[in-house]
Structure formats: C-alpha cells, structure tokens
Amino acid sequence: xxxxxxAIREGFSYLLNNYKEVFTIGQGLWSPWYVGNTMTDLxxxxxxxxxxxxxxxxxxxxxxxxxxxxxxxxxIVIHPRVDFGLLAVDxxxxxxxxxxxxxxxxxxxxxxxxxxxxxxxxxGAQHSQSLHSWFAHIPGLRVVIPSTPTDARDLLIAASxxxxxxxxxxxxxxxxxxxxxxxxxxxxxxxxxPKIVKPGSDLTIVxxxxxxxxxxxxxxxxxxxxxxxxxxxxxxxxxxxxxxxIESVSKTGRLVVVxxxxxxxxxxxxVIAQVTTKIELGKLKANxxxxxxxxxxxxxxxxxxxxxxxxxxxxxxxxxxMMK
Amino acid sequence: MNEEYSSKxxxxxxxxxxxxxxxxxxxxxxxxxxxxxxxxxxxxKAEEKIADNVENGRxxxxxxxAIGQEAPAIGIAAHIQKGDAVFGAHRSHAHYLALGGDLxxxxxxxxxxxxxxxxxxxxxxHLRSLKNQLYGTVPxxxxxxxxxxxxxxxxxxxxxxxxxxxxxxxxAVEEGVLHESLNLASTMNLPVIYVVENNLFASHLHIGLRxxxxxxxxxxxxxxxxxxxxxxxxxxxxxxxxxxxxxxxRSNGGPHFIEAVTYRWRGxxxxxxxxxxxxxxxxxxxxxxKRDPIDRLARALFDDGAYTQNELDTAKLEIxxxxxxxxxxxxxxxxxxxxxxxxxxxx
Ligand SMILES: Cc1ncc(C[n+]2csc(CCOP(=O)(O)OP(=O)(O)O)c2C)c(N)n1
Ligand SMILES: [Mg+2]
Numbered sequence: 001x002x003x004x005x006x007a008i009r010e011g012f013s014y015l016l017n018n019y020k021e022v023f024t025i026g027q028g029l030w031s032p033w034y035v036g037n038t039m040t041d042l043x044x045x046x047x048x049x050x051x052x053x054x055x056x057x058x059x060x061x062x063x064x065x066x067x068x069x070x071x072x073x074x075x076i077v078i079h080p081r082v083d084f085g086l087l088a089v090d091x092x093x094x095x096x097x098x099x100x101x102x103x104x105x106x107x108x109x110x111x112x113x114x115x116x117x118x119x120x121x122x123x124g125a126q127h128s129q130s131l132h133s134w135f136a137h138i139p140g141l142r143v144v145i146p147s148t149p150t151d152a153r154d155l156l157i158a159a160s161x162x163x164x165x166x167x168x169x170x171x172x173x174x175x176x177x178x179x180x181x182x183x184x185x186x187x188x189x190x191x192x193x194p195k196i197v198k199p200g201s202d203l204t205i206v207x208x209x210x211x212x213x214x215x216x217x218x219x220x221x222x223x224x225x226x227x228x229x230x231x232x233x234x235x236x237x238x239x240x241x242x243x244x245x246i247e248s249v250s251k252t253g254r255l256v257v258v259x260x261x262x263x264x265x266x267x268x269x270x271v272i273a274q275v276t277t278k279i280e281l282g283k284l285k286a287n288x289x290x291x292x293x294x295x296x297x298x299x300x301x302x303x304x305x306x307x308x309x310x311x312x313x314x315x316x317x318x319x320x321x322m323m324k
Numbered sequence: 325m326n327e328e329y330s331s332k333x334x335x336x337x338x339x340x341x342x343x344x345x346x347x348x349x350x351x352x353x354x355x356x357x358x359x360x361x362x363x364x365x366x367x368x369k370a371e372e373k374i375a376d377n378v379e380n381g382r383x384x385x386x387x388x389x390a391i392g393q394e395a396p397a398i399g400i401a402a403h404i405q406k407g408d409a410v411f412g413a414h415r416s417h418a419h420y421l422a423l424g425g426d427l428x429x430x431x432x433x434x435x436x437x438x439x440x441x442x443x444x445x446x447x448x449x450h451l452r453s454l455k456n457q458l459y460g461t462v463p464x465x466x467x468x469x470x471x472x473x474x475x476x477x478x479x480x481x482x483x484x485x486x487x488x489x490x491x492x493x494x495x496a497v498e499e500g501v502l503h504e505s506l507n508l509a510s511t512m513n514l515p516v517i518y519v520v521e522n523n524l525f526a527s528h529l530h531i532g533l534r535x536x537x538x539x540x541x542x543x544x545x546x547x548x549x550x551x552x553x554x555x556x557x558x559x560x561x562x563x564x565x566x567x568x569x570x571x572x573x574r575s576n577g578g579p580h581f582i583e584a585v586t587y588r589w590r591g592x593x594x595x596x597x598x599x600x601x602x603x604x605x606x607x608x609x610x611x612x613x614k615r616d617p618i619d620r621l622a623r624a625l626f627d628d629g630a631y632t633q634n635e636l637d638t639a640k641l642e643i644x645x646x647x648x649x650x651x652x653x654x655x656x657x658x659x660x661x662x663x664x665x666x667x668x669x670x671x
Pocket of ligand 1: 027056058083084087414415463464465492493494495496497523525526527592
C-alpha cells in the first residue's frame with residue numbers, strides 16, 4: 001500500500017529519473033513542513049539543482065519556470081499553499097495560459113504549477129483556500145485535481161509530459177489515503193476525464209479531490225439505508241468533460257455535486273449547468289443540489305471550523321432529503 | 325567601503341559570539357528603561373506560556389514565536405502615538421504586546437474564543453488592536469508592506485504628523501512587492517518606517533542560501549531611502565534609532581528603513597527549537613542565547629544601580645501572576661456563536 005503523499009513522490013521520482021528536462025522549483029521544497037511526505041529526500045536523490053528550494057518569491061519562481069519551459073525544460077513549480085500561489089497569478093493567468101494562443105499556437109509549454117490545498121488546522125483565511133474553480137475559468141489552463149494515490153502519481157506525470165500549462169492541486173487531507181498502486185500508466189491529459197469510482201442506480205454524486213472521498217464515505221452510509229449512489233470523480237476540471245455525468249444522471253435522475261470551495265461561480269454550479277442544459281427533458285426526478293463551503297472566509301476557531309468544512313453527514317442528510 | 329557601513333553586509337552583527345556585553349544605557353530615562361525591561365519579560369513569558377500550550381496540545385493554531393527577538397517591537401512601540409498605523413506579519417505576538425495589546429485577548433484569540441482581539445476569527449496569525457494603533461498582522465509574506473505604505477499615504481494626504489510602520493522579515497524582502505513599495509514611498513516621500521527583523525532565517529533556510537548578501541539595507545539604498553542597521557538585541561539603540569527615524573518621518577522627512585539584526589530561539593513555527601534545521605542553526609543558537617536582549621538590558625541596569633536583581637525577581641512574580649490570570653480567563657472564555665461565521669463577511 002502506498003499513501004497519496006508517497007504516490008506524489010513516486011510521480012516526481014519517475015519524472016526526474018526518466019526525463020532530464022524535468023526539474024522542480026518553489027519555496028519550501030526541502031522542508032516537510034511545507035510539502036509533507038510528497039518530496040522527501042528528492043533533493044538528495046536528484047540533486048539540489050533539479051529540486052530547487054527558493055527565496056520567498058512566488059511570482060519570480062513561476063515566471064522563471066515558464067521561461068524555462070519555453071526553452072525546452074519541463075518545470076514543475078510548487079506553491080505549498082494555493083494562497084501563496086496567488087502572488088504568481090500574473091504569470092499563471094496572463095502569461096502561461098495565453099502564451100501559445102496569442103503567439104499563433106504550436107508552442108509547447110510543458111509547465112506544471114502545483115499548488116497544495118490546506119484545510120483546517122486552525123490556519124484561517126489565508127492558508128486554507130482551494131480556488132480551483134477560479135483557475136478552471138481560464139481557457140488555456142488545464143486544471144487537474146487527483147483524489148486517489150494512483151491519480152496523484154499518474155496525473156502529475158501526465159501533466160508534466162504534456163505540452164500545456166497545467167494547474168495541479170493536491171490536498172493535504174488526502175495524504176494518508178492508501179491504495180495498492182498499479183504500474184505507472186503514462187497517459188495524455190487529453191484523454192483524461194471524469195470517472196465513475198463507484199457505480200449505483202439511485203442518484204449521482206459528483207466530487208473532486210477531497211470531496212470525492214467524502215462522497216464515497218457518504219455512499220457507504222447511504223448503502224446501509226438502501227440508497228445506492230453512483231460516485232463520479234471529476235479529476236480534470238478544465239477542460240471540463242461532462243458526458244459521463246450526463247449519462248449517469250440520465251440513468252439515476254438525481255444529481256448532487258459536492259465541492260470543497262465556495263458556491264458562487266464555482267465548479268459545482270458549472271457541472272449542474274452542463275447537465276441541466278444538455279440532459280434529455282424529463283429525465284430529472286429532483287432539482288440538482290450542490291454542497292459547498294459556506295460563503296465565508298475560513299475561520300480559525302475550532303467550533304467554526306466544525307461547521308465550515310463539509311462532512312459526510314452533510315452529504316447523507318442532503319441525499320436523504322432529496323430521495324423523499 | 326568599510327564593511328561596517330556597507331549596505332550589503334551585516335558584519336559582526338550576524339556573529340553569535342559578538343555583542344554579548346551589557347548594553348550602553350546612554351542618557352535614556354532609567355524609569356522608562358525599567359518599564360521596557362519588564363515589558364520584554366512579559367512578552368518572553370507570555371510566549372513561553374503559548375509555547376507550553378502548543379506542546380501540550382491545548383493550542384492548535386500555528387504559532388510563530390518571537391522568543392529571543394522581542395526587542396525591535398519595544399523600540400518601535402516606545403514612539404507610537406495615537407493616529408499612527410502599525411502592521412505586522414505572521415510572527416507578531418511581540419508587536420501586539422509591546423504596543424500595549426491585552427494579554428487575555430491575545431490568548432483568547434489563539435484559543436479561538438469570542439473575547440479574542442480579532443473575535444476569535446483569526447488566531448495567532450491575525451492580530452489587531454486598534455486602540456494600540458495595531459491595524460493588522462497577516463501571514464501572507466510581504467502583504468502588509470504596501471498596506472503600511474498606503475497608510476502613510478493617507479497620513480500624508482491628511483497633512484498630519486502620523487506615521488505608519490511595517491514590520492517585516494528578511495524573507496519578506498524577497499517578494500517583489502517590497503521593491504515596488506520602497507519605490508513608491510521614496511518618490512512620494514511617505515512617512516513610513518520599514519522595520520526588517522533580520523533573524524537570518526526564512527523558515528528552514530538561512531539567508532546565505534537565499535540572498536547574495538546578508539544585509540537587507542541594500543534595498544533601501546537602491547531606492548534612496550535612509551537606512552540604519554542595528555543590533556536588534558540592544559533595546560537602547562533600538563529606542564534611539566527608531567526615535568530619530570520616526571521623528572524625521574513625522575516632520576516630512578520621508579521614509580526610513582531599519583534593519584534590526586536578531587535571532588529567533590524557537591523554530592519557524594511551534595514550540596521546538598528546530599535544531600535539526602541546518603548545521604548552522606544548531607551551532608549558532610547557543611551563541612545567540614548569550615546575546616539575550618533581556619539579560620543584556622537587565623545587567624546594564626544592575627551595573628548602573630538603577631535596578632536590582634531583587635526588583636526584577638519581584639517583577640517576574642507579578643508578571644507570572646498576570647499571565648496565569650489572563651490564561652485562565654481565556655480558557656474559560658466562550659467560543660464564538662456559529663452565526664459569527666457569516667456576520668462578519670461584509671461590513
Ligand atoms: C506569500 C507567502 N509565501 C510563503 C509563505 C510561507 N512562509 C511563512 S513565513 C515564511 C518565512 C518568512 O521569513 P521572514 O520574512 O524572514 O520572517 P520570519 O519567519 O523570520 O519572522 C514563509 C516562507 C507565506 N506565508 N506567504
Ligand atoms: Mg526571518
């Protein structure tokens with residue numbers, strides 16, 4: 001069994017071993033306080049010139065990674081909190097996402113921006129954001145969110161070996177999740193799309209990253225009540241491919257989307273819009289529902305954290321309500 | 325240029341075996357130095373209380389302690405008046421307490437209680453005490469540098485003699501916004517004091533691994549901003565230097581950049597000493613403990629005859645009592661009501 005954190009490390013190890021043009025750069029890469037067990041001793045194994053810990057300069061490291069990508073490298077720039085990555089938004093959104101298109105295309109830009117999502121731990125408003133929907137809004141920026149150890153490893157590899165800028169977001173609350181890893185599969189992100197991770201017939205629950213785990217936990221409890229949910233893990237939220245979801249909802253007639261980010265303009269609303277605008281009329285048996293973070297910055301106080309973060313119970317309750 | 329006066333090199337100030345002697349009290353009022361010494365002791369002991377409760381698990385939120393580097397906060401606080409605006413960062417308990425922030429409200433904030441200085445919404449990394457001119461401390465590195473600059477702009481537009489202060493670390497100068505802010509402050513002649521607490525580390529990395537020179541004053545020089553570099557564990561020099569800088573800014577003399585060279589005794593975050601972070605740290609920490617700002621001020625006051633060990637011991641007992649009472653109170657305080665999550669999103 002390999003946990004999610006170590007699986008990310010295996011992805012890095014595979015890339016650094018097999019592709020000399022791969023390197024990683026970012027603040028905190030040599031410190032487990034920042035990157036957990038996802039990069040342990042990579043600097044010792046592959047050298048500090050390919051696993052580069054940096055000054056506190058997110059904008060420069062991201063731009064530098066982009067520049068290196070234009071000159072034949074496959075950099076993975078890392079921000080140990082999404083919140084810190086926000087200092088690099090010009091390079092990600094104005095530059096990387098648009099570079100190929102605004103210069104007429106055919107420009108390979110193999111840049112991965114890895115940002116780590118933190119939740120809870122009384123860390124508060126500026127250390128707990130995920131903001132994946134924000135990045136998914138941008139044409140030209142692929143956004144991937146692994147929810148399993150295998151995806152954590154293989155989507156990292158696919159992201160780095162492709163030719164587009166990719167935002168890769170892993171979630172600290174998943175680091176201990178274990179799985180037997182199959183042999184490495186090198187796929188193209190073009191072929192990656194939402195996946196059914198648990199089949200069911202009564203309703204469709206869609207999640208991404210940590211909320212896929214929550215949905216699976218909720219589905220186990222719902223099963224005991226005789227409700228069989230089909231769980232779909234989004235995996236890639238830009239470009240968003242909803243065929244699997246539409247097919248599933250056509251069968252179940254019910255849709256709940258669970259997203260660990262805010263509601264307004266979020267991916268949950270987008271999935272619901274895609275389904276409701278494309279599904280055959282009459283197939284829906286209930287109004288689709290979304291479960292998201294409440295519309296407030298993350299608090300620190302533990303009593304407020306308890307109500308802030310989504311629980312499997314919240315999903316179970318919502319589903320029971322929908323099935324009435 | 326002589327190394328000592330170069331804007332690039334800390335010279336002996338970064339040497340843990342230097343600057344251990346009692347400090348020179350000069351002509352500072354003994355009475356106010358004694359109260360500053362007692363304030364230093366209060367900050368030290370309050371943070372030790374926090375450290376103990378991080379260790380025993382009562383405190384869950386990340387706490388960045390300033391134990392060992394309390395003095396620069398005292399230097400600035402000595403000159404802050406009504407109307408000024410002070411900003412800090414992730415390591416700001418000392419700034420808050422030096423400015424007069426309430427102990428129980430600090431503890432309550434760290435415990436997430438409704439009586440906290442930010443109503444329990446922000447924890448250790450988000451402190452505010454408006455009645456003491458502390459506008460806010462935040463953990464996004466570098467974020468308050470331009471905000472303090474803007475506060476100074478507001479003062480200038482109002483035509484009053486208020487100033488703004490930005491406390492930052494040696495890591496924060498690596499963010500581009502420092503350079504943009506210094507340029508703005510310099511060209512607009514803003515009354516802002518940048519105080520770099522250069523403790524030689526940004527989390528696990530020594531400044532030698534992050535910057536080509538160890539003194540951050542070179543950035544001030546590049547932007548034509550007056551700069552001073554001082555032993556950040558010498559409370560008297562800090563009070564003097566910040567006083568001159570602040571008075572100058574109050575009378576339209578423009579920004580000033582102060583680099584206070586110091587060292588944190590605990591790790592980047594939490595209660596441990598982080599001796600495992602780089603060979604240099606474990607070698608240097610013992611040396612820096614001998615450069616203790618509290619011990620050096622206390623010994624100087626004893627030598628001077630203005631204060632005695634006995635008086636200090638009595639003061640310490642009183643401080644312990646205050647801290648214990650504030651902690652008890654904070655532990656008994658209530659958590660915020662659930663609705664507080666939404667009540668404060670919009671003004
Ligand atoms: C934008 C941003 N990048 C990275 C971090 C993580 N981080 C928190 S404190 C810190 C080091 C800051 O060092 P310094 O400014 O010297 O302050 P010190 O901790 O020494 O007081 C880092 C890198 C952050 N909080 N914000
Ligand atoms: Mg520092």
